[in-house]
Amino acid sequence: MSYFCTIFGTEAGHLPKNMKQNTVILLTLLLCSGVLSCGRKQSSTAVAEWDAEEESVPDSVLAMGDTLLLDEEEETTAMPVAVDELFDDFVFAFDQSNRMQRRRVHFPFVVTAPDGDTLSVTRQRDWHHHYLFFQKDFCTALYNYAGQAKLSESTQGQWAVVEQIYLHKRQISQFHFDRDSLGQWLLTSGQRLSFEQSELGSFLDFYREFSTDSIFQRQHISNTLHYVTFDEDMEYEPLEGTISADQWPQFAPELPRDVITNIRYGQTYDNPNRMVLEMRGIASGLQVLLYFQQQAGEWRLTGLEN
Secondary structure (H helix, E strand, O other): OOOEEEEEEOOOOOOOOOOOOOOOOOOOOOOOOOOOEOOOOOOHHHHHHHHHHHOOOOHHHHHHHHOOHHHOOOOOOOOOHHHHOOHHHHHHHHHHOHHHHHHHEEEEEEEEOOOOOEEEEOOHHHOOOOOOOOOOEEEEEEEOOHHHHHHHHOOOOOEEEEEEEEOOOOEEEEEEEEEOOOOOEEEEEEEEEEHHHOOOHHHHHHHHHHHHOHHHHHHOEEEEEEEEEEEHHHOOEEEEEEEEHHHHHHHOOOOOOOEEEEEEOOOOOOOOOEEEEEEEEOOOOOEEEEEEEEEOOEEEEEEEEO
């Protein structure tokens, strides 16, 4: 099965198509009941919210962490050095491998809630497998401009953040990764934010409606959309043109909704009036870019690259 991720930035990099309708809402920063142990302060409200979300995850999904094919190697088998060169290579392997997660989480693993309270997992044996990308075969990313997508190709990055964005709850769960002194990527901490605490909050509120309400979507598409595609018969030379808003349904990809992911490789969001949403295939190399502009306080889709 191929996998995809979600990223937000100005420009886009590589995007995927087909998304599996997997309704797994696994609270990525909070672990299964009984796995969390007190670390510093503990918020009863936060625990109740996390336990409630945990109840929505099917038992079959929770059990999958014990039967992953990537864990057939012996525990003593060394990880290939190449897995740490690109963050994408590491994080997609980390997402699927119990063995790698056990080795590459820094304990105690501390999660900070929006109100500042914390929870922690103190021991390796208490760690339960977390799917950062919800077992989908694509991911999404947000950039301020398309060129920022090249950050995903850098081998020099020292930190990265994977965000799980719960559009319906207006909440973001962040997983912070850092390189250690040996150049290996480690999951070092987690954080939960409200949309109000994120510079992406305004766009995410817009995108939540855009992806779920067809009438709202039609009202927020430019009359003329810049369109770019690539011709396989011409060695993938770009073909550019325009399509009308009325033609959008014929070209529109299936938009991710409800819960999406974002990988921050270091991109900033200095321009609050521009956003590029990338949908990238985790294994296929396919990609789709959606270009949005905000004018007079209203976001509109202005371009599509497929």
